[in-house]
Amino acid sequence: MSVQAIEKALLTGKWEQIPQTSSLFDAAELAKQVVEGNYRAPLTSSRARDLFSLSSEGDDLENKPIDEWFNSSFIKGSVSAEQEVVQLAIAVACLHSFVQANWTGPDLDFQVSDVFPLPKNMTSSGSDSPLQRKAVAELSYGGEPAYHLARQPLFLKVAQLLLELPYDHCPSAAWWRLRAWLVHQQVLDEPTTIPADVVSSVEPLLQSFASQPDLAGRLILEQGLLEHHLGHDKSAADYFVRAARATQLEYELTGALGKRTKFQQTDVTQLVLLAESRKREGDSLGSENDQTTAAQSTGTIEHPDAVASLTTAIPETLALNDDTLLERTEFTSSSASESSSRLAHLDPSSQPALYPLDQCILLALCLNVRNTSPSHGLTAEQMKPYVDRVISHPRNWSVHTMALLLRSRLEANRTRTVERSTLQLQALVDQMPTADSTISERLLYFHSIPLPSKWETEKELALRYLSLGVVKSALEIFERLEMWEEVVKCWQSMERRDRGIAIVRDLLEGRKAEADAVIAREKVSTQGRRQTLDAMREAKLWCLLGDLEPENALDHYTKALSISKETSGRAMRSLGGYYFARADYPNSIACLRKAVAINPLLGRSWFILGCAYVRIEDWEGARESFTRCVTLDDEDGESWNNLASVYLRMGEAGKTIGNEDTEDSEDIKAGELVYSDETSKNIPFSNKMLAFRALKQGLRFAYDNWRMWSNYMIVAMDVGELSEACRALSRIVEERSTKDGAHSVDEDVLDRLVNAVTRAPANPDDAVEGGGSGGQAVQNFNEGHGLLRRVNELFERTILPRVSSPRIFRARARLLTWQGRWEETLNAYLEAYRCSNAGTMEKGETDVQRWREAVGEVEEMVDVLRNFGPRAEDFKWKLQARSILRTFMGRTKDFEDEPEWSRLADLLEDTRKEE
Incomplete structure (x- = not known):
């Protein structure tokens, strides 16, 4: 078996029986065990023992970085192809052991101590062991702490160290490095930037996989999932579409006649996703097994014996059991509405099963629908057909789990489906420790789907309980997961902020232990307790305490910065927000600049930084900040609006335009547009166009924001x-x-x-x-x-x-005059008159000035009737003019002594003579 064949087997999770060369025999055996999901054997083999022999013993290890623990220092020189394959196989075994322990289950059948010859004092059980603390602390990255209850974190760290080695014979190591980084990102509190070469180093692989569409499609899909996790939705969308093109997946969202309720009499067009995989050798998509599995998923299996024939177990798919809604849409049409479609030959109610990789791509495209659509009901309706298409033919345990999870999220906000949504999520949590499917099957497509970790899934369940008002159950889950921020929010929702403060203080001062620490540790001092908290986690707790105690917030945030040696992104963001709220903009900017340097992927930090720059009228800094906001999230309408406002305040070189009063400018809220004809003269036209385009983009995602429309209107008029x-x-x-x-x-x-x-x-x-x-x-x-x-x-x-208003009707009348629509013009002027002072003046008016203005309006109206009346056929304009004069004079007889009264009398006499 060649190196390339072994690499492919590791990547795809499928071992092909190919004759092996004697030089690669040991390496191939190790790789085969990894592909089959037997990680214990390769990790406890003699080759692994040689790789993991320790350079020192005892307490020295705790004071050294993990990459200096081993004698080999993970051989950095050039090595043979066979040694590279061994290193790669062991790295994959470490990575997948970590994934099995924290994502797919079931629990590992071996411990860290079985793999690494560490001293007993370091491998004590529980989250408080020195080894656990050391590995979690080193997994903290980009100012974000790693989840401290992640199981066996040393496996992830060692996998990353092995994959960072140079590989001359195994180019696929770059792909595994990408996978390891994506797993690592999901262990952190917030996504952070990754080394630039992680993505670029896999690009050459795409060329080598040109003749293998499934491998190429899988690599492109995983690149897209990384972009999705980092919040780069547009880039992710491009990758997902490219992946579908690479695997030659045909899909189309269209409509077909059908019913969604049990009592529906008339068929109406329902959304349906038509999809078809390309034919692959050795994969029978329309097999009886698939049909049986689909029947099981929809609850239509009549004979229990049919279930026994299933060769692949799938997660439990709960039935809806609703008295109105059908389990699935029943399509009565045998074809889609678009007869010209490439997939018109597919029957919406009986589509062929899809290849599992294509199912992964559809689920990714479903994520893209969520990320690129405005927040309204149509999004859920668009996503549902994607999920239904995957659920209808279960072919892999992990892929089906992901589809059920997406369906649970979609159904969470509908009264008829919220019960199944919550119960399904609970069932997915409960299935993780079970052994209802093989380890290799669970990991087969793990890297091709955005499957959340065990703790994230449980957190989602707790949040679901919280949304339903089941606070106690949610609180129990958060406490077990030691997600103290969520625990505090639960107590706050019950109006018990004091309990939240007590919990955080107890954790910081050692009166409360976390997780298994109570069992693993005997009575310790307060100082001893502090040592068990790594810097990032302790900094996070101090920030949380600062949020809870606003009166001491500055001290707590400063303490958090001190503990983390100014590397905690959370502490920097909190301190920057604290200064901004108190109008200390220079200090706010200093802190937020450091925060975005630590983790530049959080748009909220850039947004507040931009607002702070606006306050001190540093337009260049504000432009940079809001540009970064819209780069991270192009659906952030408020940032687009603020960016436009900044462009209108910038000169050619980014300087303030005009001589604005600084005091007034500081009273203006960020995002509010200050614009007038006077300032407009000093704004370069290029800046106006930039502002116009920014507002146009922002309004796509803030369609109901009338202030943005007002800004857009003013700028559009000017350009x-x-x-x-x-x-x-x-x-x-x-x-x-x-x-x-x-x-x-x-x-x-x-x-x-x-x-x-x-x-x-x-x-x-x-x-x-x-x-x-x-x-x-x-x-x-x-x-x-x-x-x-x-x-x-x-x-x-x-x-x-x-x-209606007089000026509106006059504007309308001018337009009608230009068109030569004389009768409509007269009616518009008459409507304007009726809305004016003269038309609304009642008897008893005493304001002489208002009456004089009304006299002018009456005279103007009579002139209009004289000018346009003769042009309108059959329009009795003279009668109308006399009526206006008589009515007005009758209501304002109290002003007969005013000189303007004689003008009205003369005008009335003139109209009589014209008759």
Whole structure:
């Protein structure tokens, strides 16, 4: 067997019977045992003992880094191909032992002491043993602590050390290094940046796997899962689509007629995911075994003997048992709605089983739907068909577990499904220690799915209990998992903050022990207790105490920084937030700069840092911070808005524009747009366009934020995007009209939109140079006839059905005048008059100034009727003019002694004469 064949077997988890060469016989045997899930044998073999022989004994080990424990120092020089294969196989055995202990189960049948010849005092049982503390402390990375109750953490650390060695004969070591980093990331409190070469080093492998589509697809999928975990959703989406293309998976989200409830009489179109794997040698996708397994998953097996025929056990799939909803959508159509689809030949109710790797890709694509859609109900509806397509044909224990977990999350917010959601999650937690499937099967596709660890799954169950109000059960789980932050939140939800403070203080002062420490340790002093907490965990507890005791927060956060030697990202973030809340922006910036240097993947830290820069008017720093925010999360509408605001305050070199009053600027909230015609003159046009694009992007994810629409409208007007300004004004009116009435309309913007239309010749042909035809010309949607349709819709569909004011009706009248719609023009002016002072003035008015303004409005209205009345057919404008004058004069007889009264009387006489 060649080195390449052994590498492939390790990667795929499948051992092929190929003749072995004598030079690789021992290495191949080790690799075969790893592939079969027998990790004890290779890790306790003579080759492993040689690799793990200790360089010193006793207390010296506790004071040395783990990579200096071993005599070989994990041979760093050039070694033979056979030795590299041995190192790689043992590294994989260590990594998968850690995964088995903390993810897939069942429990390991060996201990660390069986593998590493460590002194007994270091390998004492419990989370408080020196070995556990040492390994957990070294797994802390990027200022984030590792989960302290992770089982056998030394295996993960040793696997990483082995995979960091140079490999000349085993290029797949770079792939295993990627896998180890992804596992490591899930042990940390928050995701952190990883070495740049982790991803780049696997790129050459894609070329070598060009002829092996499944291996190429799996590698691309795992790269995408790493990007997903780090929060790079767009990049992850690209990887997932590439993975599907690599494995030649055909899939399409479409519709087909069907029913979702038991009493539904009429078939309606239901979402369905059509998917088909490519044909693979030796894999019978339509086997009877698959059909039986699918029947078991849907609860339709009638004969118990059928279950016995299953060759692969799957996790328990709970039935819904609802009196209305069906277990699964029943499709009555034998084809999808789109007859031209490439997958139109598939029957939605009887699709072929998918290859497990393709199922993993569909689950990843389902994650992508969640990450790239706004937060509304459609997201869950889009995700459901992906999950249903995988659940319908269980083919692997871990993949089916992941599908059931995703379904549980989707069903958590619906009253009819929340019970099954919680019970299913509990069943998934309970199945981990069982041996209902082989270790090799559980790990076969582990690296191709985002399966959470045991403690994360239990945490999710506890949070589910908490959302249902079952606080006591949630509290019990959090305490068992020693997730003290969540424990404190539980006590706070019960309005017992004092209990939370007591727990944290007891942990810090040694009066409360964690986990198995009570059994593993006899009575110790307070100082002894402090030594059992690694720096990162103790810093986290001090931060938690600072959150609980605001009056002493500064002391506690400073203590946390001191203990961690300024390496705790949590402490830096807390201290930066503390200073920001108290308007100490220079200190806040100093702390937050250090926090983002420790862990640059947390968008919230960048956001607060950007706001602090805005307060001190450091626009270049603010721009950098908000740019990092939207790079990490391009769905952060608030950061897009703030970025636009910063662009509008920057000059060409990032300096403040104009001579703004510093005192006023400090009173402005971050994200609020300060913009006027005066400041606009000093802003470079390039900055305005950058602001416009930033707001346009942000509004995709903050569609209901009328303030952002208002900012967008103003900037769009300034850069000449009047069509977008029209759309923005429409959204503002829709959002605000119920509460604010006519004040929701920016009348200045409305007038400018009407002016932009009416500047052009009314005849479209006159607007085209060279005697061309207006019907054939390409229209500019930001002026004239190109803008007319949008402005008309703004009036007719949005503004006038909701609000009214004199200025709105006059703007409408000017537009109608330009179009030559005379009768509608007169009606619009009359509506404006009825809303004006003159139209609303009642008897008994005593305000002379208001009356004089009303006289001017009456005179203006009569002039309009005289000018446009004759152009409107059958419009009795003279009668209308006399009626307006008589009504107004009748209501305001108290002002007969004013000089303006004679003007009204003369005007009334003139209208009589015209009759």
